Amino acid sequence: MLEEEKSLNFIEEIVAKDLSEGKNDGRVLTRFPPEPNGYLHIGHAKSICLNFSIANRFDGQTNLRFDDTNPVTEDVEYVNSIKQDIQWLGFQWANELYTSDYFDQLYEFAVELIRQGLAYVDDSTAEEIAAGKGTPTEPGVPTPYRDRSVEENLQLFQEMRDGVYPDGxxxxxxxxxxxxPNMHLRDPLLYRIKHANHHRTGDKWKIYPMYDFAHGQSDAIEKITHSICTLEFIPHRPLYDWLINKLEIFPSKQYEFSRLNLNYTVMSKRKLLQLVNEGLVESWDDPRMPTISGLRRRGYTPASIRNFCERIGVQKRENMIDVGLLEFCIREDLNKTAWRRMAVIDPIKLVVTNYPEGKEEILVGENNPEVEGGEGSREIPFSRELWIEREDFMEDAPKKFFRLGPGLSVRLKHAYIVECHDFVKDESGKVTEVHVNYLPNSKSGEDTSGLKVKGTIHWVSVPHAKTVEVRLYDRLFQDENPAAAEDFRASINPESLQIVEQAYVEPDLANAELGRGYQFIRMGYYTLDTKSTPEHLVFNRTVTLRDSWAKEVKKG
Structure with missing residues (x-):
């Protein structure tokens, strides 16, 4: 029955036990129930992976059910983005459903509770209801409307549905x-009046069910066997069970696991929406956002996110996960899958003075040396004038500087060994050109020079280089726990985005593919931005080659 023999997390153990006892007719049906009021983030990815992986492991299925019970905040844009994100992560739902599909049935459930004397219409204000619930140590006080007759409650509830009364x-x-003792059982709200147009039902409904009422009943309607929620829903479980029991419907069961808490990140939809609305980020898919669409645009892969979710596991108590683990997972994946290319972000010109003027040659480089066969190769033009990184030259180089400086030699990646013999400065004293001689018999793969050098640097041929914009993304927040601050916005990292308007890349990158990862050799992992155009290529840095934040922590 199991797709592979490996240890089970505690929820999988519950599922396996249920199956061994013959519960639910041997079925496993989970669900992912997002509210379409924003874009999914990395925390939702954990829930998606858990629900779908459990179903896959036990030959079950997963429903996608949109919890669309608040028409004021919901939008079709969010519905479409959620579906795209789930499929991009590599999962496919069995049924696409909406809580609004069940509005008629949920209304009938509410009527049934009224008929049983288990629900009543209350005219109290929100403040009066809150005050009347009491405190954890003091009981609540019934409102004057608690003992209305069944007949009066049925009539009032029908009038609520008909739109007779205003909101509230x-x-x-x-x-x-x-x-x-459980405050959630002190006469909880089941329905509220809301005169608002719904993205699917239009103006049909003037009342909408509360989450606690719609949740369990929707699970029961779909015959969900294992309703998996995060830990904050533990106090809600008695109400979930009470409603199912009183209505005598399919006994779906709720189980809880810890939500994903990630440092240097906020994952409150309200805070994320605030970042977007206040222009502190470009959009929901800004590559600095923890949204799945933001991670995708930044260059994260589905495999890296699934691997991250599997590594952090499923726990029964809250803990803080280091975002460095997420960055490790994308580095690990891109090291195996990203195509290697050369790019120069802070350029200085290198002139190979003994290379014939006008001469050009085509060198060859593997796309991915980590894979047998290299996943093919690309042609790399070489000429007399090259761009190199400014940091690869030092006028007064220290002893262990294995790059270029007067009298120092390096290998040009895929090309020749060169030795620096001169350099040129402008009026301000800034080095503008580095002059080298090359060894014609030192070509990579054909080297007969016998000369050994300790350094290899990357380069791009000046006449062939493609000019691109490069966006250097970093963590959006400087503080480890920005959500705990009085104003989380004060923790925004002013260097979370640096734009290099003119960088140079291999001409092959003019044909860069959307969604493919590229390792800019010695620089980091990059991907083509979704808003890039053939006339204006834009590359986003996914992650650096090494964890630069770990060094900062050690310094501190």
Missing amino acids: AKVLRAKIDLAN
């Missing part, structure tokens, strides 16, 4: 126990 005038509450 009345609510439907469950009639449970105002002295219960």
Whole structure:
């Protein structure tokens, strides 16, 4: 039955036990129930991977159900983005469903509770209801409307549905126990009035179910066997069970696991929306955002995110995960899959003075040396004038500087060994050109020079180089726990985005593919931006080659 023999997390152990006992007719049906009021983020990815992987492991299925019970904040844009994100992560749902599919059935459930004397219409204000619930140590106080007759409640609830009353005038509450230690069982709200156009049902409904009412009943309607939520829903579980029991519907069961808490990140939809609305980021898919669309645009791969979710596991208690682990996972994946290319971001000109003027030759480099066969190769033009990184030359080089300086030799990647013999400065004293001689018999793969050098640097041929824009992305926040700050925005990293308007890359990158990772040799991992054009190529840095933040922590 299991897709492979490996240790089970605690939820998988519950599923395996249920199957061994013959529960649910041997079925496993999970669901992922996002509210379409924003874009999914890396925390949702953990839930997606958990629900779909459990179903896959036990030959089950997963429903995608949009919890669309608040028409004011929901939009078709979010629906479409959620579907795209799930499929991009590599999963496909069995059924695409909406809580709004069940509005008629949920209304009938509410009517049934009223008929049983288990629900009533309350005219109290939100403030009066809150005050009447009491405190964790003091029981609540019933409102004057708690003992309305079944007939009156049925009539009032029908009038609520018909739009007779304005927003906030009345609510439907469950009639449970105002002295219960669990505050969620002190006559919780089931329905509220909301005169708003719904993205699927239009103006049909003037009342909408609360999450706690719609959640469990929707699970029961779909016959979900294992309803998996995060830990904050533990206090809600007794109400989930109470409603299912009183309505005598399919007994779906709720199980809880810890949500993903990631340092240097905020994952509150409200805070993320604030970043977008206040222009602190470009959009929901800004590559600095923890949204799945932002990670995708930055160059993260589905495999790296799935691997990250598997590595952090499924726990019963909250903990903080180091974002460095997520960055490790993308480095690990891109090291195996990214095509190697040369790019110069801070250029200085290198002139090979003994290379014939006008001469050009074509060298060859593997796309990915980490893979047997290299995944093919590309042609790299070589000429007398090259761009190199400014940091690869020093006028007064220290003893262990294995790059270029007066009298120093290096190998040009895929090309020749060169020795520096001169350099040129401008009026300000800034080096503008470095002059070298090359050894014609030192060509990579054909070297007969016998000369050994300790350094290899990358380069791009000046007449063949493609000019591109490079965006150097870093963590959006400087503080480890920005969500805990009085104003999380104060923690924004002013260097989270640096734009290099004119960098030079191999001409092959004029044909860069969207969604493919590229390792700019010695520089980091990059990907073509989704808003790039053939006339204006833009590359986003996914991640550096090494964890530069770890060095900063050690310094501190």
